[in-house]
Amino acid sequence: AAAALGDYPFNAIAPCVAFLGDFPDYFGIVQWPGNTAKSNKGDMTDEEMYAFLSYFDTKNLATRIPSTTGVIACSGLQDGTCPPHTNIAPFNNLSTTDKQYYYYPEMQHTIPSDWDGLITAFFKAHMK
Known part of the structure; x- marks a missing residue:
């Protein structure tokens, strides 16, 4: 969100x-968090609720990240909290071609052990 x-x-x-x-x-x-959002949407229809939430949707915010920004991202394919589809949607909407995505087939909702090393190398390569 900050980059966007x-x-x-x-x-x-x-x-x-x-x-x-x-x-x-x-x-x-x-x-979760869908059940919480739906139970607290007041008199909004689902369509109105999704229109409101679209302002915070990382899929939409990704389109605002400059094409000059390098992106490295990852997700676990066994993540039941933030399913892979919802992680990949923002990544697919990035305008940059300088992007890498790491899939972890067995990982659930956590950060992979090699992530620090990957992003350190990535950031070093992108420092100006």
Whole structure:
């Protein structure tokens, strides 16, 4: 969100297990936070709720990240909290071609043990 909304130009970002992406699909896959949002939406229809949430949807924010920003991202394919589909949706909407995605077939909702090394090398390569 900071790379999309801030005035500071980021050279590179490293989202791992991106959260709150592609709300309609996300809420259909997992119960939380969808059940909480739906039970607190007041008199909004689902369509109105999703329109409101679209302002915070990382899938939409990704389109605002400059094409000059390098991106390295990852997710676990067994993540039941932030399913892979909702992590990949923002990544697919990035305009940059300088992007890498790491899939961890057995990983659940956590950060992989090799992530620090990967992002350190990535950031070093993108320092100006």
